[in-house]
Amino acid sequence: MKTPANILIIDDDRDVLETARMFLKQEFSSVDIEEDPAKIPGYFEIKDYDVILLDMNFKKGMNDGEEGFHWLGEILKIDAQAIVILITAYGEVDLAVQAMKQGATDFVLKPWKNQKLLGTILSALQLRKSKKEVVRLKEAQHTLGRDASHSFEDFIGKSPAIQRVKDLINKVAKTDADVLILGENGTGKELVARAIHQRSLRNEEVFINVDLGAISETLFESELFGHVKGAFTDARQDKPGRFELAHEGTIFLDEIGNLSLPLQAKLLTALQSRRVRRVGSNKEMEIDFRLVCATNMPLYDMVYEQKFRQDLLYRINTVEIRMPSLKERIDDIPLLVEHFLRVYAKKYQKHRLKVNEQILEKLKNYHWPGNIRELQHAVERAVILSEEDTINSIESFISPTATTHRPLTQPKTLDEMERDFILQSLEEHNGNITATAKTLGLTRTALYRRMNKHGI
Numbered sequence: 063m064k065t066p067a068n069i070l071i072i073d074d075d076r077d078v079l080e081t082a083r084m085f086l087k088q089e090f091s092s093v094d095i096e097e098d099p100a101k102i103p104g105y106f107e108i109k110d111y112d113v114i115l116l117d118m119n120f121k122k123g124m125n126d127g128e129e130g131f132h133w134l135g136e137i138l139k140i141d142a143q144a145i146v147i148l149i150t151a152y153g154e155v156d157l158a159v160q161a162m163k164q165g166a167t168d169f170v171l172k173p174w175k176n177q178k179l180l181g182t183i184l185s186a187l188q189l190r191k192s193k194k195e196v197v198r199l200k201e202a203q204h205t206l207g208r209d210a211s212h213s214f215e216d217f218i219g220k221s222p223a224i225q226r227v228k229d230l231i232n233k234v235a236k237t238d239a240d241v242l243i244l245g246e247n248g249t250g251k252e253l254v255a256r257a258i259h260q261r262s263l264r265n266e267e268v269f270i271n272v273d274l275g276a277i278s279e280t281l282f283e284s285e286l287f288g289h290v291k292g293a294f295t296d297a298r299q300d301k302p303g304r305f306e307l308a309h310e311g312t313i314f315l316d317e318i319g320n321l322s323l324p325l326q327a328k329l330l331t332a333l334q335s336r337r338v339r340r341v342g343s344n345k346e347m348e349i350d351f352r353l354v355c356a357t358n359m360p361l362y363d364m365v366y367e368q369k370f371r372q373d374l375l376y377r378i379n380t381v382e383i384r385m386p387s388l389k390e391r392i393d394d395i396p397l398l399v400e401h402f403l404r405v406y407a408k409k410y411q412k413h414r415l416k417v418n419e420q421i422l423e424k425l426k427n428y429h430w431p432g433n434i435r436e437l438q439h440a441v442e443r444a445v446i447l448s449e450e451d452t453i454n455s456i457e458s459f460i461s462p463t464a465t466t467h468r469p470l471t472q473p474k475t476l477d478e479m480e481r482d483f484i485l486q487s488l489e490e491h492n493g494n495i496t497a498t499a500k501t502l503g504l505t506r507t508a509l510y511r512r513m514n515k516h517g518i
């Protein structure tokens with residue numbers, strides 16, 4: 063079995079090249095040879111090389127290594143993680159040492175013994191692997207940003223509706239199946255996606271979160287698939303995309319219902335082939351990822367209206383999890399309030415704080431259009447406003463306008479209530495979208511979407 067590695071050898075001596083190729087072809091999957099160093103950049107356009115063997119002197123009679131240094135620099139400009147082994151003649155060892163200070167990895171003396179050459183290349187390959195891994199992990203860490211320490215134990219709820227969700231998570235997590243999570247804003251879709259990752263066989267690897275609603279049409283490909291330096295004006299250096307970062311881990315595509323049809327087509331291609339190509343590059347990379355998607359949009363209706371591709375839907379919905387809204391699990395409200403009360407009482411140093419039992423019951427009657435996120439913000443607000451050890455008023459949780467304009471139990475359709483609520487919040491915030499979205503526990507995009515829906 064040959065070791066999978068791309069090797070490139072550059073030397074002006076045809077015999078050296080041929081002999082090296084003949085031997086190395088038995089050990090490695092791909093060995094290219096070249097006499098003319100000026101052709102090096104062309105080779106890199108077609109392939110990524112794991113190890114490059116580079117002669118120090120090309121012009122006859124030259125032995126100052128000048129050209130070797132030049133091409134070493136050029137290679138490192140193309141791939142900063144390149145592993146270059148210098149081919150040096152006896153007497154040039156000082157030059158080789160100097161070159162190593164400038165980024166070469168090792169050197170071999172001509173004429174070499176095949177086994178020695180093999181050993182040098184194999185250890186260089188090890189280094190290449192760990193260098194690539196370090197870059198990938200650094201980028202992944204950087205992209206993660208968000209606190210990944212949410213644990214499944216913080217997944218509060220005992221209602222039958224949420225119990226069904228937990229059972230499904232347990233069943234599906236270890237299977238590697240693609241999962242689609244559907245549900246209103248703030249119902250815990252992202253929490254479920256993280257829970258699936260944590261319980262999966264990939265839990266030692268990264269969880270990459272991509273908010274498709276927040277990525278502009280123009281940056282979509284570069285964000286998802288990466289780009290190479292110079293691919294467009296702002297591409298100052300090579301950058302891996304989110305798919306590449308998710309290699310061996312889980313990729314969570316949130317707000318998938320927001321993608322335009324052309325972008326759906328691009329995404330579908332990547333999902334089908336499990337391969338990506340950075341913008342501006344010809345090289346395809348195979349990526350191993352587990353896919354979890356989420357949306358609050360009615361994808362099946364959208365397929366019917368030809369706003370969402372049916373083939374994409376069938377690619378992502380191997381297992382479907384529908385998140386119940388908070389209204390469908392009102393028995394969990396006291397548990398959630400107590401949970402968030404513990405969190406915020408600690409944060410704001412109000413350790414003895416409690417909520418009056420009657421208020422807890424009243425909170426069950428409110429309609430919570432922003433679901434758990436709204437409840438979470440409501441509790442935080444109540445904790446901040448509280449002056450005594452017990453919270454005794456509903457207004458501490460829900461702003462007075464929301465409760466006085468409309469009695470809590472007034473019968474209305476859900477849509478009407480949502481529309482009124484948005485209008486009212488907008489009025490309260492003098493039309494400020496950011497502030498309104500925050501109060502409602504929605505993202506700005508989600509608020510715009512809803513305003514659109516209600517013709518506001």
Ligand SMILES: Nc1ncnc2c1ncn2[C@@H]1O[C@H](COP(=O)(O)OP(=O)(O)OP(=O)(O)O)[C@@H](O)[C@H]1O
Nearest residue numbers: 216217218219246247248249250251252253434435
């Ligand atoms: N069962 C739960 N127990 C505790 N906290 C929860 C639970 N479900 C959701 N949360 C919390 O509620 C907030 C909203 O959850 P999350 O972001 O997962 O919702 P979402 O459905 O992805 O929202 P959106 O559609 O707006 O992106 C988060 O702070 C999350 O930690």
